[in-house]
Amino acid sequence: MSEIPAYLKNGYITPEELFSIIPKPSEERLRKGPVAVPECPQEIPCAPCREICPTGAISMPTPNDLPIVDYDKCIGCSLCVQICPGLAFFMVHYVGDKARITMPHELLPIPERGEEVVLLNRVGEPVGKGKVITVVPREKTKGDTPIITVEVPIELAWEVRAVRVERRG
Ligand code: SF4
Ligand code: SF4
DSSP: OOOOOHHHHHSSOOHHHHTTTSOOOOHHHHHHSOEEEEOOOSOOSOOHHHHHOTTOOEEOSSTTSOOEEOTTTOOOOOHHHHHOTTOOEEEEEEETTEEEEEEEOOSSSOOOTTOEEEEEOTTSOEEEEEEEEEEEOGGGSSSSSOEEEEEEEGGGTTTOOEEEOOOOO
């Protein structure tokens, strides 16, 4: 019997585990513009990301296969991030010494554009502060979840996968 992968036992996947399963976008591609990266390592019958992609960048021969993105075909439209019911698609864009991460945001309250937020890693631990660049409300997305883009220190590009809004007063 094959061993259960650590990410299934732990309930989250590390960047090292992720990039042992799918290719990592090159630094050149990450600096060119936002690129979508699926963090969906389980073979489940699901394919809305492949269906909605306007450029055919997401390959998945059958709905049970893992989504693999051709990063050169990805135009960074974010539709896969919007539609994914598993909240498993993210976009990453390197800009100078920052990274812009586009992610689904299910926690209330919804942050506002320009707001400073607490950056959370894959386990939900705070790892720093970042600035919200854009907010797309639920009613304007293809799915049922708002999506936000947050600017983070570049060294946290593959760690930050959620944010928390902390407002005083
Ligand atoms: S961001 Fe747009 S072009 Fe890129 S993989 Fe997702 S749906 Fe396709
Ligand atoms: S829509 Fe989301 S959960 Fe479904 S296959 Fe695509 S990445 Fe995975």
